[in-house]
Amino acid sequence: MSQPLLEVEHLRVEIPTRRGVLTALDDVSFAIAPGEVLGVVGESGAGKSLTGAAVIGLLEPPARVAGGRIGFAGRRIDDLADPAMRRLRGKEIGAIFQDPLTSLDPLYTIGSQLAETIRVHLGLGRAGARRRALELLNEVGIPAPERRIDQYPHQFSGGMRQRVVIALALAANPRLVIADEPTTALDVSIQAQIIALLRRLTREHGTAVMLVTHDMGVIAETADRVAVMYAGRIVEIGAVRDVVLRPQHPYTAGLMGAIPVLGARRERLLQIDGAMPRLGAIPGGCAFHPRCAHAFDRCRSERPELLPAGPSAAACWLHAEADHG
Amino acid sequence: MIAFILRRLVQSVAVMLTVGCIAFLLFRYVGDPVNNMVGQDTSLADRALLRQQLGLTDPAALQFARFLGRAAKGDFGVSYQYARPVGEIIAERLPATLELSIVAALLALAVGVPMGVYTGLHRTGLLSRLVMAFSLIGVSLPTFLIGILLIVVFSVELGWLPSFGRGAVVALGWWTTGLLTASGLKSLILPAITLALFQMTLIMRLVRAEMLEVLRTDYIKFARARGLPNRLVNFGHALKNALVPVITITGLQLGAIIAFAIITETVFQWPGMGFLIVQAIGFADIPVMAAYLMLVAFFFVAINLIVDLLYYAVDPRLRIERGGGAYGL
Known part of the structure; x- marks a missing residue:
């Protein structure tokens, strides 16, 4: 892999509450190369979105980065002061949120929202910003952009709004886009279009993507590599093909097993027994051990690190045991 | 439209x-x-x-x-008390009340909105906490008590400002104004503050609550993620959205200021309609009461109409979807 664009090392995010400090992300490390698409999967509450928010410096207080390092293009960014971080947001790192229906300000035309973003980052004049806005709308496949540019968000359908959101995220040609469940709120038929659009645009511009989702199908189609998160940690990371076809961590294997296959007759959908622990009640040792069919003594007492396992890396004692004896 | x-x-x-x-x-x-x-x-x-x-x-x-x-035609008959046409009496008193109400409303907005924005943006700051505590007093103290307290402090003890009346007025046609003379302006300060205080704290708390609500929305988060400067996010996007519901309440409150100027006018012997109506009730002067009732109703209706039109101008969603009348009286 070439020099990584984004490097996250031992990231730890804490949320202080009245009943003590919760550790929402613990020892999260990964890297994204320029132009690479990294999928991040996991159950709700596993810390996927929080990781994205930490990278872009928009953790909602009281959540805070308590340790580790985030590097972007060779520069440390987790300790940047707000104005410097702001110049990075939108310009170098774009973001797409889950719900296109609520991502746009209802009181402004999409044209003015595009233009303000363009003017802030590219320093264009009024006319130049509008021209660029039209180009962008055209690029994301909005029909009749000359007419649509002066319309308000509520005049667009969900899919069209997400196209506008993508245009906004890509307005300044960022080198990295963090897409946080960009299709969850959309119709299934629209989801594929939006993913295809995102893939095409980021490929054309050489934009790296951190794609947060819980849809393994989207990951399999879109991502180059995938990180699987569980209870605030990465439990497995590797090339998509390896992780999907040869999962190394029992949790990943469970996730893959839970995808129903068309045509396969099954009485019941496969599922992983139990539920992911709440942040305040993460068990000692491996967080997954109470639900793991292969758990043994070491899993209950010692926390596994992310170590090479087959073609990928997994945080599981099964592999350490296999390697050492 | x-x-x-x-x-x-x-x-x-x-x-x-x-x-x-x-x-x-x-x-x-x-x-x-x-x-x-x-x-x-x-x-x-x-x-x-x-x-x-x-x-x-x-x-x-x-x-x-x-x-x-x-x-x-403005003919409400003859006042029993003054034996003069009611329309005439009201026309004499109307400028005093309107000047007091409008100055109070402007004061409430000019102080209430910025304080609401400040306390909304700096939720946990010391100044915010002080302002919030102060606003509780403003919301809970009755108007007449505030008026009397102000008179005690600024008129009786300090002797800075007059405690009653409207000062010298200048006639502009049938309209008399106290805004052009020093004594008129001085007389206006205490009653305007008294009348504005409740509205001010109400507007402040409303703006703060709306700001907190709006700042949590996805489009504000997305605006920050787009790298827009804080000033643009806070004022261009958050405040504008927060003000949409504030317009309605403020409009209704302006009507209330005019209607409830009665208490302030009585405390300060302000020669406006409120003072007139209190005297009329004491005298069972029915024509004056009937006229006052209709005039206040007219102000409420007119302000409501203007508020609806403003709403229409601010919120593009209403311009397309029909049924903008949901926010009426």
Whole structure:
């Protein structure tokens, strides 16, 4: 892999509450190369979105980065002061949120929202910003952009709004886009279009993507590599093909097993027994051990690190045991 | 747009007719108008003649129509107390009340909105906590008490400002204004603060609550993620969205300021309509009361109409979807 664009090392995010400090992300490390698409999967509450928010410096207080390092293009960014971080947001790192229906300000035309973003980052004049806005709308496949540019968000359908959101995220040609469940709120038929659009645009511009989702199908189609998160940690990371076809961590294997296959007759959908622990009640040792069919003594007492396992890396004692004896 | 305005106008007329009906019933059936006009020694025959002349023997519907027709021309009959046309008395008093109310409303907005924005943006700051504590006092203390406290401090103890009256006024046609003389302006300060304080704290708390609400929305998060400067996010996007509901409340409150100026005017002996109506109630001066009722109703209806139009101008969603009348009275 070439020099990584984004490097996250031992990231730890804490949320202080009245009943003590919760550790929402613990020892999260990964890297994204320029132009690479990294999928991040996991159950709700596993810390996927929080990781994205930490990278872009928009953790909602009281959540805070308590340790580790985030590097972007060779520069440390987790300790940047707000104005410097702001110049990075939108310009170098774009973001797409889950719900296109609520991502746009209802009181402004999409044209003015595009233009303000363009003017802030590219320093264009009024006319130049509008021209660029039209180009962008055209690029994301909005029909009749000359007419649509002066319309308000509520005049667009969900899919069209997400196209506008993508245009906004890509307005300044960022080198990295963090897409946080960009299709969850959309119709299934629209989801594929939006993913295809995102893939095409980021490929054309050489934009790296951190794609947060819980849809393994989207990951399999879109991502180059995938990180699987569980209870605030990465439990497995590797090339998509390896992780999907040869999962190394029992949790990943469970996730893959839970995808129903068309045509396969099954009485019941496969599922992983139990539920992911709440942040305040993460068990000692491996967080997954109470639900793991292969758990043994070491899993209950010692926390596994992310170590090479087959073609990928997994945080599981099964592999350490296999390697050492 | 035209249809919307027309619909609101029709609704306004309906409200005014209803209020007119109440005012008419008050005028006609609370006490006997003839008894109120004549002396004790007027003979029954004279009373019957006067009744005839005033049209009080006509059918009620006809009387109501006549009452409305006169009211539309500003003719509310003759005050029992002053034996002068009510329209004239009210026209004398109206400028005082309107000046006081508008200055109070502007003061409430000019202080309330910025303080609301500040406390919304700096939720946990020391200044925010102080302002919030202070605003609780403003919301909970009754107006007359605030007025009296201000008089005690600034008029009695410090002797800085006059405690009653309107000071010297300048006549501009039929309108008299106290805004052009030093004594008029000085006299305005205490009553305006008294009248504004409740609205100010109300607006501040409302703006703060709306700001907190809006700052949590996805489009504000997305605006930050787009790298827009804080100033643009906070004022261009958050404040504008927060102000949409504030417009309605503020509009209704302006009506309330005019209507509830009664207490402040009484405390400060302010020669406005509120002071007039308190005297009229004491004197059972029904024509003045009926006229005041209709005038206040008219202000409420007019302000509501303006608020609806403003709403329409600010929120693009209403311009397309029909049914913008959901935010009326």
